[in-house]
Amino acid sequence: MKQIALYGKGGIGKSTTSANLSAALADTGCDVMQIGCDPKHDSTRMLMHGKWIPTVLDLVREKGDKIGVEEVVFEGYGGVRCVEAGGPEPGIGCAGRGIIATFQLLQKLDALYGDVILYDVLGDVVCGGFAMPMREGYAQEIYLVTSGEFMSLYAANNICKAIARLSKRSKARCALGGVICNAKNIPGEEELVREFAELVGSRLIAYVPRAQIVQIAEVNQQTVIEFAPDSAQAMVYRQLAETIQTNTETSIPTPLEMHDLETLARKHIPV
Amino acid sequence: MKQIALYGKGGIGKSTTSANLSAALADTGCDVMQIGCDPKHDSTRMLMHGKWIPTVLDLVREKGDKIGVEEVVFEGYGGVRCVEAGGPEPGIGCAGRGIIATFQLLQKLDALYGDVILYDVLGDVVCGGFAMPMREGYAQEIYLVTSGEFMSLYAANNICKAIARLSKRSKARCALGGVICNAKNIPGEEELVREFAELVGSRLIAYVPRAQIVQIAEVNQQTVIEFAPDSAQAMVYRQLAETIQTNTETSIPTPLEMHDLETLARKHIPV
Ligand SMILES: Nc1ncnc2c1ncn2[C@@H]1O[C@H](COP(=O)(O)OP(=O)(O)O)[C@@H](O)[C@H]1O
Ligand SMILES: Nc1ncnc2c1ncn2[C@@H]1O[C@H](COP(=O)(O)OP(=O)(O)O)[C@@H](O)[C@H]1O
Ligand code: SF4
Ligand SMILES: [Mg+2]
Numbered sequence: 001m002k003q004i005a006l007y008g009k010g011g012i013g014k015s016t017t018s019a020n021l022s023a024a025l026a027d028t029g030c031d032v033m034q035i036g037c038d039p040k041h042d043s044t045r046m047l048m049h050g051k052w053i054p055t056v057l058d059l060v061r062e063k064g065d066k067i068g069v070e071e072v073v074f075e076g077y078g079g080v081r082c083v084e085a086g087g088p089e090p091g092i093g094c095a096g097r098g099i100i101a102t103f104q105l106l107q108k109l110d111a112l113y114g115d116v117i118l119y120d121v122l123g124d125v126v127c128g129g130f131a132m133p134m135r136e137g138y139a140q141e142i143y144l145v146t147s148g149e150f151m152s153l154y155a156a157n158n159i160c161k162a163i164a165r166l167s168k169r170s171k172a173r174c175a176l177g178g179v180i181c182n183a184k185n186i187p188g189e190e191e192l193v194r195e196f197a198e199l200v201g202s203r204l205i206a207y208v209p210r211a212q213i214v215q216i217a218e219v220n221q222q223t224v225i226e227f228a229p230d231s232a233q234a235m236v237y238r239q240l241a242e243t244i245q246t247n248t249e250t251s252i253p254t255p256l257e258m259h260d261l262e263t264l265a266r267k268h269i270p271v
Numbered sequence: 272m273k274q275i276a277l278y279g280k281g282g283i284g285k286s287t288t289s290a291n292l293s294a295a296l297a298d299t300g301c302d303v304m305q306i307g308c309d310p311k312h313d314s315t316r317m318l319m320h321g322k323w324i325p326t327v328l329d330l331v332r333e334k335g336d337k338i339g340v341e342e343v344v345f346e347g348y349g350g351v352r353c354v355e356a357g358g359p360e361p362g363i364g365c366a367g368r369g370i371i372a373t374f375q376l377l378q379k380l381d382a383l384y385g386d387v388i389l390y391d392v393l394g395d396v397v398c399g400g401f402a403m404p405m406r407e408g409y410a411q412e413i414y415l416v417t418s419g420e421f422m423s424l425y426a427a428n429n430i431c432k433a434i435a436r437l438s439k440r441s442k443a444r445c446a447l448g449g450v451i452c453n454a455k456n457i458p459g460e461e462e463l464v465r466e467f468a469e470l471v472g473s474r475l476i477a478y479v480p481r482a483q484i485v486q487i488a489e490v491n492q493q494t495v496i497e498f499a500p501d502s503a504q505a506m507v508y509r510q511l512a513e514t515i516q517t518n519t520e521t522s523i524p525t526p527l528e529m530h531d532l533e534t535l536a537r538k539h540i541p542v
C-alpha cells in the first residue's frame with residue numbers, strides 16, 4: 001500500500017491534481033482512497049460529480065462516534081473511495097485534531113486500505129495540526145505542489161522544513177517523493193521550480209500546464225481524466241500517475257534559508 | 272487606544288497595507304505599534320528598511336523569558352514600534368501558542384500601549400490558533416483584506432464566521448470594522464467585493480489599486496508613504512488611515528453559505 005500526500009499552498013491546485021491523479025490511478029486498475037484534509041472540504045468534488053460529501057468532523061460533532069462507514073466513505077469516479085475530513089470550527093478548533101480524529105475513525109471502521117491512499121493537505125501553515133498526516137506515520141511519500149510564485153515556493157519550503165524535522169521522529173515515516181509544478185504560465189517558471197527541487201535535494205517530477213480544459217471539466221463537475229480522457233492534459237496526469245506509482249526514490253529535504261529563496265526567485269523571474 | 276487587526280489570505284497584501292497604514296497614521300502624529308502575527312514574519316520589514324527583526328518566538332526558544340523590551344520592540348519609520356511574533360516550528364508547533372506568548376510577554380514588559388495597535392494576522396486557516404488575537408480580546412476592530420479572487424473571498428468569509436462565533440464569548444470584544452479590497456485588477460472586482468461586504472453586513476471601506484509603485488518602493492525597502500509620499504497610491508493609504516482612525520461603525524458579520532459565495536463570484540466574474 002502506497003500512502004502519499006500532496007501538500008501545497010491554498011489555491012495552488014492540490015485538489016485538482018489529486019483528483020486527476022486518483023482517477024488516472026483508478027484507470028490502471030488501482031484501488032484508490034482519497035482523503036481531503038483541507039478545511040475547504042472540496043478535495044473529492046470532481047470525483048463525486050460536484051457533490052459536497054459530508055465531512056467527518058461535521059458528523060462527529062453531530063453524532064459522536066456512532067458513525068457507519070457508509071456515512072463517511074463515498075464511491076466516486078473509477079471506484080475511488082472518497083473522504084473529506086473537514087475543517088476546524090472557525091475561531092476555536094484545531095485543524096490537526098480534526099485530521100487525526102478522521103484517521104482514527106477510518107481505522108476503527110477498517111476503512112483505511114487500498115493500493116494507494118492519497119491525502120490532500122493544506123500547506124499554508126505547517127503547524128503541528130496540518131503536519132498530522134506525516135507525524136503519525138500515515139503519509140509517507142510527500143509530493144509538493146507549487147508554481148513559480150514566491151508565496152507558493154515559500155509554502156513548499158516550509159513543508160520541507162516540517163518533513164526534515166519530522167523524519168527524525170520514530171512514528172513518522174515521511175520523506176519527499178518529488179515536486180510537481182502546477183503552472184501559472186509565468187515565464188521562467190519551469191526552470192525555477194526545477195532548480196528549487198534540486199536545491200532542496202529532490203527533483204521535479206511533473207510540469208502540469210495551466211490549461212483551459214481544467215476549468216471546462218470543472219464546470220461539468222468532472223475530472224479532466226473523465227471529461228476529456230484523450231486530451232493532452234489527461235496524458236499529463238496519467239504520466240504523473242505512472243511516475244508516482246513506480247517511484248521508489250525519496251529524500252529528506254534540506255530546506256532553503258529565506259534569503260536563498262528570495263535570490264532564487266529573483267534570478268528566474270524579473271520583477 | 273484603538274486595537275485593530277488586518278486579516279486575510281496569505282499573499283493578499285496584509286503586510287503591505289498594514290505597514291502603509293501604520294506609516295500614514297504615524298504621519299498624523301499617532302503613536303503606533305504594529306505586531307506581525309504571520310509565520311512569514313515580514314510584516315514590519317518595509318517600516319524597518321528591509322531589516323528582518325528577530326521574532327519573539329525565536330527569542331523565547333533561545334532565552335526562555337529573560338528578554339528585555341529592546342530585544343523585541345524595534346522603532347521603524349515615523350516612530351512606529353515594530354514587533355514580529357514569528358511562527359510555529361514547522362511540523363510541531365502551534366501558531367496560536369506563539370501569538371499568545373508574544374502578547375503576554377509584551378504585556379509583562381509594559382510594551383502594549385499607544386494610540387493604535389495594529390495586528391497583521393494570517394487568515395488562511397481560522398483555527399483557534401490564528402483567532403487568538405480576537406479570542407483574548409486584543410484585536411477589537413477587524414478589517415478584512417481581500418481581492419475579487421474566489422480563494423481570498425473564501426478566506427474572508429471564514430474570518431467572518433470566526434468573528435460571529437467569538438463575539439459571543441465574554442473575553443473577546445471583536446467586531447468587523449470593514450472590508451478593504453486590495454485589487455488584483457480583475458474586471459468587476461470592486462463591485463464584487465462591495466457586494467460581498469454588504470451581504471455579510473459590513474461595508475467596503477477602501478479600494479486599493481494594484482500599482483507598480485508598491486513594487487518599486489518594496490525594492491527600495493520602504494513603504495509607499497515614505498518612498499513616494501505625494502503619489503496617488505500614498506493618498507489611498509492616507510485616506511484609509513483617516514477612515515479607520517475615525518471609524519466608529521462596526522458590525523457582527525453574517526457569513527455566507529458556500530453556494531451563495533460561489534453564486535456571487537460567478538455573477539461578477541465571467542469564467
Ligand atoms: N493545471 C491547471 N490549469 C488550469 N486551472 C487549474 C489547474 N490546476 C488548478 N486549476 C484551477 O485552480 C483552482 C484551484 O485549484 P484547487 O485544486 O482547488 O487548489 P487547492 O486544492 O490547492 O486549494 C481551481 O478552480 C482549478 O480550476
Ligand atoms: N496594492 C498593491 N499593488 C501592487 N502590489 C501589491 C499591492 N499590495 C501588495 N502587493 C504585493 O503583493 C505581495 C504580497 O503582499 P504582502 O503584503 O506581503 O501580503 P500578505 O502580507 O497578505 O502575505 C507583495 O510582494 C507586494 O509587493
Ligand atoms: S496546531 Fe495549527 S491548526 Fe491547530 S490550532 Fe494551532 S495553528 Fe491552528
Ligand atoms: Mg483543495
Ligand SMILES: [Mg+2]
Nearest residue numbers: 285286309314
Ligand atoms: Mg504578510
